[in-house]
Amino acid sequence: xxxxxxxxxxxxxxxxxxxxxxxxSTISGTDYIHWYRQLPSQGxxxxxxxxTSNVNNRMASLAIAEDRKSSTLILHRAxxxxxxxxxxxxxxxxxxxxxxxxxxxxxxxxx
Amino acid sequence: GAVVSQHPSWVICKxxxxxxxxxxxxxxxxTTMFWYRQFPKQSLMLMATSNEGSKATYxxxxxxxxxxxxxxxxxxxxxxxTSAHPEDSSFYICSVNRxxxxxxxxxxxxxxxx
Numbered sequence: 001x002x003x004x005x006x007x008x009x010x011x012x013x014x015x016x017x018x019x020x021x022x023x024x025s026t027i028s029g030t031d032y033i034h035w036y037r038q039l040p041s042q043g044x045x046x047x048x049x050x051x052t053s054n055v056n057n058r059m060a061s062l063a064i065a066e067d068r069k070s071s072t073l074i075l076h077r078a079x080x081x082x083x084x085x086x087x088x089x090x091x092x093x094x095x096x097x098x099x100x101x102x103x104x105x106x107x108x109x110x111x
Numbered sequence: 112g113a114v115v116s117q118h119p120s121w122v123i124c125k126x127x128x129x130x131x132x133x134x135x136x137x138x139x140x141x142t143t144m145f146w147y148r149q150f151p152k153q154s155l156m157l158m159a160t161s162n163e164g165s166k167a168t169y170x171x172x173x174x175x176x177x178x179x180x181x182x183x184x185x186x187x188x189x190x191x192x193t194s195a196h197p198e199d200s201s202f203y204i205c206s207v208n209r210x211x212x213x214x215x216x217x218x219x220x221x222x223x224x225x
Contacts, residue, residue: 036216043115043204043216044155087154098145098206099214101155 004088009106012078020073020105022088027068031090034099035062035073039084044101047073047086083109114138115207117217124195124224132190132220134205140185141207146178149202149219161188161205195224 005023012018024033035047048055048062050071055062061074075082087104091097118133134144142163147155159180160168167180179191192199200223206216 038155041202041219041221043206043219045216046213049213098157098160100157101147103154 004090004102006086006088006102006105008103009108011108011110012075012082014080014109014111015077018075018078018082018107018109020075020086020088020107021070022072023070024088024090025069027090028092030092032092033062033064033068033071034089034091035060036087036089036099036101037082037084038087038104039081044087078107078109080109080111083107114209114215115205115217117203117205117220119220120218121221122223124222126196126224127194129191129193130195130222132192132203132205132222134188134190134217136186136207139207139209141188141209142185143208144182144188145206145214146180146188146190147204147206149204155204158190192222195222197224200224 032049032051034049036044037047038044048057048060050062050064063072085104085106087101089099114137116135116137122130124130144161146158148158149155157170158173161180161182163182163185169175177193182188202219202221204216204219206214208214
C-alpha cells in the first residue's frame with residue numbers, strides 16, 4: 001500500500017472550519033483515498049472517501065489535488081465531538097482488503 | 112445503529128488464563144472479518160483476517176497458537192487470547208467489509224491482564 005503522511009496533531013476552535021491535510025505522493029491510479037476517524041476508546045468510523053473528484057457528505061468534504069498527490073479533509077464547523085484521531089488511508093478498490101492505518105492526526109477542538 | 116458489535120467491551124483477567132472476544136456482524140453476512148490490536152497512543156495494527164469456514168490468515172509476528180480465531184458463521188468471529196500475559200493487554204477491534212469502500216469497525220474490547 002502507498003504511504004500517507006499526516007501532521008501528528010492539530011488544534012481547532014469550536015464552530016470553526018478545520019482542514020486536515022494528507023500527502024500521498026506515491027499514490028497509484030487505482031488507489032482510493034479514504035478517511036476514517038477514531039473517537040476516544042472507540043473503533044474507527046468511516047468519514048469519507050474519493051478517487052479523483054472532490055466529495056461532500058453530511059460529515060465532511062474531501063478536496064483532492066489535481067495530481068492526486070495530496071488531499072484535504074474539511075470539517076466545515078468543528079464541534080467538541082469531532083475531537084478524534086483522523087486517518088488518511090489509501091486502498092485499491094478491493095472488497096476483500098483490510099485497511100492499513102498510519103499514526104493519523106490527533107485533532108483537538110477547543111471550546 | 113451499530114453494524115458490528117463486540118463482547119465484552121472490557122475484560123480483566125489474570126495472567127495465564129484465556130479470554131474469548133466475540134465479534135458479531137449485526138445486519139449482514141460477512142465472509143471476512145478483520146482483527147486489529149491497538150496499544151495505547153498507537154495506531155491500529157492488523158493481527159489476522161478471519162475467513163468463514165476456513166483457517167484465519169495471520170500477519171507476520173502474530174502467534175496463531177496464542178491468538179485463536181474461529182469464524183464459524185457468517186455473523187460471528189471469535190478471538191481467543193490463550194495463556195494471556197500482561198503484554199497482551201491492549202484494545203482489540205474487529206471489522207467487516209460491507210461495501211467495497213466502507214469498512215465497519217466494532218466498538219473494541221479493552222483487555223487488561225493482571
